[in-house]
Amino acid sequence: MSDAPIPSGKIGNVTVNRLIIGGNQFSGWSHSRDLLYLRDLFKAYASEERILQTLQVAEQSGVNTMISGASAHLNKYRKERGGQIQWIAQVHPKTTDVTTNIKHAIDAGAVGAYVQGGVGDSFVKGGRVDLLGKAVDFIKANGLIAGIGGHSIEVPVAVEKAGIKPDFYMKTLHHDNYWSATPKQHRVDFNVDSGSPHDHDNIWAITPKKTIEFMRNVSTPWIAFKVLAAGAIHPSEGFKYAFDNGADFICVGMFDFQIREDAIIARDAIAKAADRPRPWRA
Numbered sequence: 574m575s576d577a578p579i580p581s582g583k584i585g586n587v588t589v590n591r592l593i594i595g596g597n598q599f600s601g602w603s604h605s606r607d608l609l610y611l612r613d614l615f616k617a618y619a620s621e622e623r624i625l626q627t628l629q630v631a632e633q634s635g636v637n638t639m640i641s642g643a644s645a646h647l648n649k650y651r652k653e654r655g656g657q658i659q660w661i662a663q664v665h666p667k668t669t670d671v672t673t674n675i676k677h678a679i680d681a682g683a684v685g686a687y688v689q690g691g692v693g694d695s696f697v698k699g700g701r702v703d704l705l706g707k708a709v710d711f712i713k714a715n716g717l718i719a720g721i722g723g724h725s726i727e728v729p730v731a732v733e734k735a736g737i738k739p740d741f742y743m744k745t746l747h748h749d750n751y752w753s754a755t756p757k758q759h760r761v762d763f764n765v766d767s768g769s770p771h772d773h774d775n776i777w778a779i780t781p782k783k784t785i786e787f788m789r790n791v792s793t794p795w796i797a798f799k800v801l802a803a804g805a806i807h808p809s810e811g812f813k814y815a816f817d818n819g820a821d822f823i824c825v826g827m828f829d830f831q832i833r834e835d836a837i838i839a840r841d842a843i844a845k846a847a848d849r850p851r852p853w854r855a
Contacts, residue, residue, distance in 0.1 A: 579635035579836060580843050582821055582855030584794050585718040585740045587659070587684050589638045589855070591816075592839040593796065594631045594658075595826040596641025599624050604774050604803035606753065618828070625650050627829040632658050634836040640743075640796075640824050642689075644681045661685040661720070665692050666708045668701060675708065679715045686712045687720030687743050690798075691766035693728045698763045706737040713740070720796070724765035724777055726784045729791060739793060741855075743824070745778040746785070746797040746815050751805040755779070777802060785818045785851075794855035796822040808835050812842040819851030 579590040597603065599619050605611035628639070628650045639647055642663040650656040662678030664686045678686045688696075688708050696704050705721050712719035721732055722743035729742050745765075749757075753775045760779040777799035778784060788795055797820035801811040808825075812835075815823050827835055 576634050576833070576836060577840065579840055581637070582794065582853065584685065584855055587718050589659075589661075589822060590636055591822045591843055592636055592836060593638045593640055593661075593822055593824040594628075594636050594832075595798070595824045596639060596643070596663075598826045598828055599627075599646055600642065604777075606774050621646070621649070623829065625654060627827070627832070628656060628658060629654055630829050630832045631827070632656055634832050635840075636832070636836070640687075640798075644678075644683065648682070659684045661687065661718070663687060663689045663722075664708070664712075665689050666704065668696075668699075668704060671704055671707050672711050675711055675715075679712075679717065683717060685718035685720065685740070687722050687739075687741070690722035690724045690728075690743060690745070693721055693723035694725050694763050694766065697723065697725065697728050697731045702731045702735045702737070705732060706735065709737055709739050722798075724779075724799075725762050726780055726787055727762065730787060733791065741794040741796055742788075742791070743796050743798055744784060744788065745799040746781060746818065746820055747778050747800050747802040747806055747811055748781055748814050749776065749778070751802060753805055754802070775802075775805075781818075788819050789851045792854055794821045795819065796824055798824040800825065808838045809842075812838050813845070816842045816846040817849050819849060821853055821855045 581590045603611045603615045624646045640661045660683045662683035664675045709719040718740040720741040721739045755776040797815045800815040
């Protein structure tokens with residue numbers, strides 16, 4: 574039996590619940606800060622049966638979309654348990670080959686694809702915003718909704734300036750009032766997910782106020798991610814902050830034991846965000 578529905582919006586022709594489940598917890602990808610064992614812990618917990626159970630709980634809780642880099646577990650869930658969760662793929666185009674990785678997502682049945690945040694950062698930093706436009710055009714030409722991701726606000730700024738028209742943005746948003754956040758004087762743009770030795774894996778939205786102000790005037794739907802700063806912020810704070818400040822959707826990595834509570838918190842945060850400054854764009 575399904576729980577109460579989670580409010581949804583439309584990105585292009587695709588209906589998406591405003592709470593989306595991420596896939597990092599299934600692949601073992603974790604923001605471990607200085608806990609070196611954390612990725613191994615993720616992998617040990619996320620057995621195949623556990624992943625299928627997690628997807629089932631998510632769907633029963635009203636979640637209809639997953640964002641991840643791969644779809645093998647989701648395909649198995651659909652086949653063996655009759656699941657209907659749809660997949661928006663995280664893709665990694667290269668400067669020398671924009672389309673091959675995107676083709677894999679298309680062939681695997683994704684309803685949408687977006688350029689992964691670290692790739693979006695690197696393309697903009699390297700002055701290759703044109704490649705983001707080529708990726709968006711290719712995704713759209715194959716009938717999928719197309720997005721552009723970034724940790725830096727300079728990604729959507731550059732995309733808007735270039736006149737590129739994605740169907741949605743994936744942009745990080747969280748407050749910085751938690752003890753492990755990088756001190757403001759040490760925050761460096763484009764360090765997040767860059768492999769830089771100065772990236773201490775503890776902050777993903779280094780200019781939240783600038784992000785909120787810029788995105789307020791952007792009409793493209795916005796999926797906010799890292800809204801909990803990779804577990805540093807409680808969902809009751811992180812979800813409210815994201816929806817109150819303009820996000821149309823949030824993508825959250827959730828383990829099975831977190832999903833039902835997160836769905837309740839999300840429904841409440843959405844209902845109370847009716848008077849936010851940025852209108853709902855989806």
